[in-house]
Amino acid sequence: MSSAKADIKIEIKRRVFTFRVKRYDPKTNGYKWSEYKVEVTNRQTVLDALLKIKATQDATLAVRYSCRMGTCGSCAMVINGTPRLACETKPFELGTDVITVEPLSNLKPIKDLVTDMDDFFEKHKSVDPWLIRKDEKEQFEKLDTYYPQTEEQLLNYLEFSYCIKCGACYAACPMVFLNKNYLGPQALAAAYRWSADNRDEGYVLRLKVIDSDNGVWSCHYSGTCSKVCPKGVDPALAINLLKKSLLTGKPPAR
Amino acid sequence: MGMVAKSTLMKWHYITGLILVVVVGIHLAFRWPSYEASIEWAGPHGVYEQLMNTGYMAAIFILLYAATYHAMNGLRTLLLELHQGRYWNVAVDVVIIIVGVFIVIVGTVALVGALSVI
Amino acid sequence: MTEKLSTKRNPPKWSLWFKGLDEWLLIFQKVSGALLALYLIGHTLIISTALNFGHPTPLTWEKIIGLIEGPQIIGNVHVGTIIEYLVALLVAVHGANGVRLILMQYFGWGLPKPERRTYPMVPSPKKRSQMAYKYLVIIVVVIFIVLASYVAFIG
Ligand code: SF4
Ligand code: FES
Numbered sequence: 001m002s003s004a005k006a007d008i009k010i011e012i013k014r015r016v017f018t019f020r021v022k023r024y025d026p027k028t029n030g031y032k033w034s035e036y037k038v039e040v041t042n043r044q045t046v047l048d049a050l051l052k053i054k055a056t057q058d059a060t061l062a063v064r065y066s067c068r069m070g071t072c073g074s075c076a077m078v079i080n081g082t083p084r085l086a087c088e089t090k091p092f093e094l095g096t097d098v099i100t101v102e103p104l105s106n107l108k109p110i111k112d113l114v115t116d117m118d119d120f121f122e123k124h125k126s127v128d129p130w131l132i133r134k135d136e137k138e139q140f141e142k143l144d145t146y147y148p149q150t151e152e153q154l155l156n157y158l159e160f161s162y163c164i165k166c167g168a169c170y171a172a173c174p175m176v177f178l179n180k181n182y183l184g185p186q187a188l189a190a191a192y193r194w195s196a197d198n199r200d201e202g203y204v205l206r207l208k209v210i211d212s213d214n215g216v217w218s219c220h221y222s223g224t225c226s227k228v229c230p231k232g233v234d235p236a237l238a239i240n241l242l243k244k245s246l247l248t249g250k251p252p253a254r
Numbered sequence: 255m256g257m258v259a260k261s262t263l264m265k266w267h268y269i270t271g272l273i274l275v276v277v278v279g280i281h282l283a284f285r286w287p288s289y290e291a292s293i294e295w296a297g298p299h300g301v302y303e304q305l306m307n308t309g310y311m312a313a314i315f316i317l318l319y320a321a322t323y324h325a326m327n328g329l330r331t332l333l334l335e336l337h338q339g340r341y342w343n344v345a346v347d348v349v350i351i352i353v354g355v356f357i358v359i360v361g362t363v364a365l366v367g368a369l370s371v372i
Numbered sequence: 373m374t375e376k377l378s379t380k381r382n383p384p385k386w387s388l389w390f391k392g393l394d395e396w397l398l399i400f401q402k403v404s405g406a407l408l409a410l411y412l413i414g415h416t417l418i419i420s421t422a423l424n425f426g427h428p429t430p431l432t433w434e435k436i437i438g439l440i441e442g443p444q445i446i447g448n449v450h451v452g453t454i455i456e457y458l459v460a461l462l463v464a465v466h467g468a469n470g471v472r473l474i475l476m477q478y479f480g481w482g483l484p485k486p487e488r489r490t491y492p493m494v495p496s497p498k499k500r501s502q503m504a505y506k507y508l509v510i511i512v513v514v515i516f517i518v519l520a521s522y523v524a525f526i527g
Binding site: 175178179181182211212213215217218246247 | 259260261264265268331334335336338
């Protein structure tokens with residue numbers, strides 16, 4: 001054990017990166033750019049760098065984060081032009097010396113890199129993203145066995161259940177930009193995730209939201225959402241599976 | 255268009271889309287081998303010849319109706335993506351229906367008249 | 373909070389969309405769709421006028437079409453020829469990409485089944501069947517351009 005440990009050499013590289021941060025100022029209702037030079041190692045993330053800037057250079061820089069390990073979905077921002085999680089992106093792996101950091105598009109700004117997620121969560125809620133049974137009381141009162149599920153049934157929705165509601169897909173979607181009421185990739189993927197669950201009976205209830213002018217039909221499968229999703233959720237696939245269901249009249253495979 | 259489910263509108267959008275691939279294909283194929291010759295009234299491959307071709311004219315009738323539906327539904331979708339509002343939504347539906355019906359009537363009158371004269 | 377929240381959303385990153393084929397197809401489908409819808413209205417009205425609204429004569433046809441064709445550029449090619457040529461290209465791209473979307477969304481052709489995700493994750497638009505579709509769209513459009521160029525400028 002100890003000899004194996006000795007063999008592992010952890011190489012730590014250090015480099016000074018320039019961070020160009022686009023900041024929203026609520027007082028003037030405008031944007032400005034700030035530039036910081038900060039040294040990071042190859043094992044640190046953009047979030048680490050921003051926090052270092054906040055600690056040592058500019059305490060007014062506003063960033064939102066919580067878990068620092070890609071689980072909570074608080075820290076999504078546009079890094080070098082692509083929406084991603086700041087806590088999962090390493091400056092050394094971006095390949096540029098100047099790193100631009102901007103708040104998420106398609107969402108309203110609050111301060112600096114912090115965006116207002118209210119619209120996003122409202123849309124998520126509007127698809128009833130929870131287990132719906134025809135008999136509402138059953139799961140609380142008279143459940144004598146659990147709802148069984150096979151491996152195959154699990155795979156029908158598993159990949160869509162990894163979503164952490166970070167909003168990266170929503171920020172990347174061209175159709176959300178065109179139609180600000182469009183539900184967007186995340187909410188529609190959630191609609192599919194629950195409708196494709198064999199324990200759920202709420203597909204019909206979700207139809208009035210997903211089969212509307214702001215529902216699935218705006219999607220052209222450009223898949224920008226799927227390409228930026230840090231969790232590999234592939235919302236574009238979910239949306240197009242929903243479309244197929246609506247067109248053929250067959251509910252999602254479950 | 256609150257009465258019709260969006261999926262019904264879109265189903266027909268897709269069906270007319272598939273029809274259009276065929277009939278627009280025919281419409282464009284009749285420009286062969288020369289575009290200029292195909293829009294002369296007389297002469298080989300000219301307009302008179304096209305009007306005499308029953309199969310081609312059937313395709314043109316289908317093209318008129320399918321394209322009008324496909325275009326108007328597409329335009330409606332786009333206009334509702336650009337903006338939404340109580341009055342806007344109603345106005346879009348009204349304008350789309352009026353324009354669509356107008357095109358269909360003008361086109362049908364012209365085509366039917368042309369066929370009966372020739 | 374003393375400051376009022378902004379009512380405007382953060383602007384989009386255009387560069388994110390301009391670097392991918394998928395996004396270009398989306399933009400093209402929307403823009404060409406709008407242009408073609410307007411073209412349909414104009415085309416129907418003009419041809420109906422040229423057919424004299426059901427009482428066609430060679431004279432009215434030649435007059436209206438001559439007007440629409442505009443001045444000659446070289447040989448057989450008029451200003452109208454160029455415009456129609458460009459419209460035909462819009463039709464080709466809109467049609468080819470439209471068929472892709474219909475086959476995928478209506479019939480589910482080439483739409484992958486949900487599966488257990490393993491690293492490295494490949495998003496469905498980058499999967500083989502999807503890319504094949506998109507290259508097919510390009511091939512069809514290129515063939516169309518060759519034929520259309522012949523019809524418009526040579527034939
Ligand atoms: S689908 Fe992916 S990108 Fe979108 S909110 Fe969920 S985790 Fe984030
Ligand atoms: S801080 Fe939780 S996902 Fe980045």
